[in-house]
Amino acid sequence: KxxxxxxxxxxxxxEGKNCTLQCNYTVSPFSNLRWYKQDTGRGPVSLxxxxxxENTKSNGRYTATLDADTKQSSLHIxxxxxxxxxxxxxxxxxxxxxxxxxxxxGGTRVLVKP
Amino acid sequence: DAMxxxxxxxxxxxxxxxxxxxxSQTLNHNVMYWYQQKSSQAPKLLFHYYDKDFNNEADTPDNxxxxxxxxSFCFLDIRSPGLxxxxxxxxxxxxxxxxxxxxxxxxxxxRLTVV
Numbered sequence: 001k002x003x004x005x006x007x008x009x010x011x012x013x014x015e016g017k018n019c020t021l022q023c024n025y026t027v028s029p030f031s032n033l034r035w036y037k038q039d040t041g042r043g044p045v046s047l048x049x050x051x052x053x054e055n056t057k058s059n060g061r062y063t064a065t066l067d068a069d070t071k072q073s074s075l076h077i078x079x080x081x082x083x084x085x086x087x088x089x090x091x092x093x094x095x096x097x098x099x100x101x102x103x104x105x106g107g108t109r110v111l112v113k114p
Numbered sequence: 115d116a117m118x119x120x121x122x123x124x125x126x127x128x129x130x131x132x133x134x135x136x137x138s139q140t141l142n143h144n145v146m147y148w149y150q151q152k153s154s155q156a157p158k159l160l161f162h163y164y165d166k167d168f169n170n171e172a173d174t175p176d177n178x179x180x181x182x183x184x185x186s187f188c189f190l191d192i193r194s195p196g197l198x199x200x201x202x203x204x205x206x207x208x209x210x211x212x213x214x215x216x217x218x219x220x221x222x223x224x225r226l227t228v229v
Contacts, residue, residue, distance in 0.1 A: 043220035
């Protein structure tokens with residue numbers, strides 16, 4: 001069964017500090033992995049998308065890594081800001097042959113405190 | 115400009131009264147998804163359209179139906195909403211083509227309340 005597991009479930013950090021979120025997946029056949037930011041009551045917004053051949057991708061203060069061999073990804077937030085408070089969702093897409101299905105992780109809820 | 119638009123943003127309906135949520139896209143994407151997201155949970159796929167082909171998830175209740183009259187619009191119909199159907203409903207679109215990365219775009223969601 002395709003699964004995406006994220007850790008930790010929630011995280012509290014002080015403004016200006018860094019943090020790293022983890023994502024492990026068993027989706028096969030793998031097509032790509034995405035990280036989304038979801039503010040409360042709003043739809044997810046894409047941060048990064050990576051295929052199996054990409055090890056790292058950055059979007060401003062967000063840097064995602066991917067190890068397709070171990071099926072692990074991380075999202076690193078640098079110099080956190082209050083506006084980074086949100087849920088961060090790891091989503092893995094199966095290949096076209098498997099219907100391009102998106103499998104969602106449970107998300108990590110990040111709270112940035114001043 | 116918003117590329118995936120869901121209407122309404124908030125919907126209150128009575129128990130058992132049919133309700134329709136809409137999603138429109140300006141991206142000309144060939145795949146559209148409907149997800150149900152309950153509080154503090156990951157979105158759960160209800161069904162998706164690949165062009166006109168409808169694909170229902172095995173555990174999607176019969177109470178949920180969908181229509182896609184054209185590429186731009188997709189509707190979620192809940193025939194007899196129950197209290198357990200109160201949730202955020204998310205629409206997403208993906209374009210799939212040879213050699214292309216399928217980026218998914220989400221709407222802002224419709225929050226459904228059942229009273």
